[in-house]
Amino acid sequence: MKEYDRVRLIVEKEKYVKYGVHKGMDGWICDPRNIDGCWLVCFDQDGPLPNIADIAVKEEDLEVMMGI
DSSP: OOTTOEEEEOSOOHHHHTTTOOTTOEEEEOOSOOBTTEEEEEEOOSTTOOOSEEEEEEGGGEEEEEOO
C-alpha cells in the first residue's frame, strides 16, 4: 500500500465505528507514512459532501481497490 491508493475497510470494529466508518466503506491513503502498521485513511463521500473521517487504520483491516 502507498499514498493515494484507494482502499476498502474489510472489518467492522468499534474503534472505526465511533468515527462513522463501517465495513465496506472506501477511502484513500492520505499520508505516505505507515506508522506502527497503520495508514492514515480519508473516508470521503461522493460530490461536494464533507469527509466522513480521517483516521488511522491497521493495514490488515484494509484491501487495496485501486493504486496509482
